[in-house]
Amino acid sequence: MSAGPLFVRYAYPPNALGYCGPPDPKALVDAGSPDASAEDLVSVARRFSGAWPYLELIASSNGIADPLDARVVEAYWVGSELLEGVPAASLLGAIGKHPDSGLGGGSQLREAVMAGGVAHHSFHVFAVYPWLALLRSGKQEPAMTVLERCRIRWGRVEAVDGADVTVRSQPLGFDGRDLVLLDERLEQAFCSVDDVGFVEDVVPGEVVSLHWDWVCDRLDPDALACLEHFTARSLHAVNTTAVLG
Amino acid sequence: MCMSRLHRAVTAPADGWLMVENAEGRLHRVSLIALEGSEPQAGDWLVVHSGYALRRVDSEQAAAIVSELRAGQEALS
Numbered sequence: 001m002s003a004g005p006l007f008v009r010y011a012y013p014p015n016a017l018g019y020c021g022p023p024d025p026k027a028l029v030d031a032g033s034p035d036a037s038a039e040d041l042v043s044v045a046r047r048f049s050g051a052w053p054y055l056e057l058i059a060s061s062n063g064i065a066d067p068l069d070a071r072v073v074e075a076y077w078v079g080s081e082l083l084e085g086v087p088a089a090s091l092l093g094a095i096g097k098h099p100d101s102g103l104g105g106g107s108q109l110r111e112a113v114m115a116g117g118v119a120h121h122s123f124h125v126f127a128v129y130p131w132l133a134l135l136r137s138g139k140q141e142p143a144m145t146v147l148e149r150c151r152i153r154w155g156r157v158e159a160v161d162g163a164d165v166t167v168r169s170q171p172l173g174f175d176g177r178d179l180v181l182l183d184e185r186l187e188q189a190f191c192s193v194d195d196v197g198f199v200e201d202v203v204p205g206e207v208v209s210l211h212w213d214w215v216c217d218r219l220d221p222d223a224l225a226c227l228e229h230f231t232a233r234s235l236h237a238v239n240t241t242a243v244l245g
Numbered sequence: 246m247c248m249s250r251l252h253r254a255v256t257a258p259a260d261g262w263l264m265v266e267n268a269e270g271r272l273h274r275v276s277l278i279a280l281e282g283s284e285p286q287a288g289d290w291l292v293v294h295s296g297y298a299l300r301r302v303d304s305e306q307a308a309a310i311v312s313e314l315r316a317g318q319e320a321l322s
Contacts (some may be wrong), residue, residue: 019295023271103250103294130299134279142278146295 005041006070006217007055008032009198010077010121011048011151013212016193021048029196041068049099051076054119057094060117061086071096076121077152077216078209078223079230081097090149091119095128104130105203108241115240122234132238147179148172153210154227155187156221157202163192165202165215178239181231191215251310252293253301258284265293267312 009030015021015028022028022044030036031044045068046052053068054076062085064072077084079240092113095101109127117123125147126132135143147173155169165196166186189210191197199208199215207224209216219227252265261277263285271272274291277284280298285291290307291298302310 014295017296018271018273023267023269100250103292104299129294139279142276142295142297146297152296 005032005068006073006077007041007045007051007068008200009216010073010209010211011045011051012196012198012214013214014150015048016196017212018182020050025196038066038068050124051121053094053098054121057086057090058082058119061090064175076119077211078219079118079120079226083120083230086119088117091117095124096120098128100124100128103128103173104133109134111241112237115237116233117126118230118233119236120230120234122231123237127241128225128240131134135179136242138195140174144172144174149212151231152216152227154207154224155189155210157206157208158186159204163190163197165189165208167193167208167210167215169210175240179235181235188214189215250292250294250299251307252291252298254291255286255291256289262306263298265291265298267293269275 008031012025012028016025028044029198031041045055052067055072058075059065059067059069059072062082066072071080071082074080092110095109112127117127129150131143131146135147151172153169155167157165158168167189168184169187170181170184171201173180190213191199191202199217202208202215207219209219209227252267252275253264254296255266255272256279257263263275263277265273265275267273273296275293276297278297279293280300282301285298290302291305292300292302
């Protein structure tokens, strides 16, 4: 089992489900292995049309040459001060050219960016994908499920049973106007499937990040604070557009 | 336009689900729960996201998107 670069940890879950990236998830795992070259990973990562434009944007805005620099990748999935280095106009421009811009979300994108939206995965999920608009139109499901599973979540491990873990986390909810974080509840996730996994020897009490049904990484207190902060900021940004109507 | 989300139905729907194929030939099973209007049929083009069909795309628009996608892939290779 390989820990793999940070990009692979977070990109693998939706790739394995067939939602983005190259057709064969093994290509991503292989590209993240110690035997692969940096060019191999770039070649695969560019095919993640959702994430790649943000990695390029965060890197270029912060004077970092490599979009797969761990600082850049962490900023996009987890959050960091690098997001403050992305000008709002640049973010709006990047989203306007983003392959997902035609999905049907983002009708009040400018307002959401001006309300604090950043180049963070949660903002893309909430503001650019069509699911929040569908939720506001009264379609609870599958909108809520996708919004919840597609964002990067955090949780505290309560129990471990082989590769399966029970995590205490705050799910997303919708109060009729705003997306909110609800009270903690237990959810199930897994650390590996068929010898592919990214976090070994998880123990109760540890704080981990989750994407779809996977445990992606351990979060230290600083990373947890960043993920909480930028998730809250993205929620605030899109909830502001609900007030605007 | 969303290129990577474009899929073509390869079967008739069954129990609210449909098999689709993306531009790279990868097959997916998608839910129709989020799709409004009549059920799609084999050959129809759909925008798909996270396992759900979201809306239809007419064949002319789909052809333009596929052409754009292939040009992009060639530029990357």
